[in-house]
Amino acid sequence: MSDRQSGTGPFPPSDVAMHLAYAEACVVLVECLMHVMAEKQLIPKEELVAAVENAINAKKAMADANWHQNIAPVAAGVLAQIANSLKALP
């Protein structure tokens, strides 16, 4: 009998945990794709940085408009890390 059938195994992730995991995976995946695009010289890194800075401004505007007030500033912080990191590409 499997753990799942016996009910003795670890609990499956909650819906919230699954949503957070998907959200995090999306950000990581997009960042990885941006690195690949920069390495393959498909898009100049400056344009990638500009795109992320655009997203930062959008998130800041959301925070200013009291929309997702707790999450939007953190999201802007995550995006700022990505923008700074992209700037450190060769």
Place this chain on the structure above:
Amino acid sequence: MVNAARFMLHRPEQIGSLVRGDQKLCELMKGSVQSLTAGRVLVHADSDHDYVYRLRSGWACRNRAIADGRDQFILIFLPGDLFAVKSLFVTRHPDRVQTLSNVVVERIHYAHLQEAYARDVDIANRCLWQVIEEERRLHSWVFGLGQGSAEERLALLLIDLRGRLILSGNLPADALTFQFPLTQVQMSEHLGITPVHANRVVRSFRERGIAVFRNGEVDIQNFAELRRLAEPLMDGYERTTPQYGLPGSEAT
């Protein structure tokens, strides 16, 4: 035993005083030894703190975290380093100091050190030297964060850590493998890049045979290439100090 080479940045005539100051600080801190586990916060950000520390073994760092989740490692402390020296002069510490590995530290109350600082120029010189050395490293790191690529920053970090460990007598002069307790997330927080980017640079170093991170150690496999990558970010002191150069040769 203090290795005089670790003070070689200083004017030669100061070395005697610095070595004596180090020995006197050892005496002052005697009996204050503590063993702490990795991840322990020694100084909380924006808090009053009364002690100055010396790291006897292990690694620690100063870092700053902000409310939106961004976190920057500001300095890494290695065995022999004094840290939180600013307790001598300021009541509040703006940044957090935490251990990166299991550590052994000694400490002294600022008032006790202040009294010794005022009475003994050797102790004053030793404290001041730590601040000067930190300033030098911070200048290099500010330049690296502003102008260096992620690869150059990681190369400089490895050259800097190895050189400091050799200068302080914690690593043989020809060693190319040393303990590296930082996780990739912590590494990214020091390099000013994301964990995704740090992972790519680490992988690139491994694939190009430059350096391999494994089981809490780093193994430098191609020192010449690592040094070539770090070179633009190195200051004049590092470029001309053998411990930051090719093992067994004079730095150029």
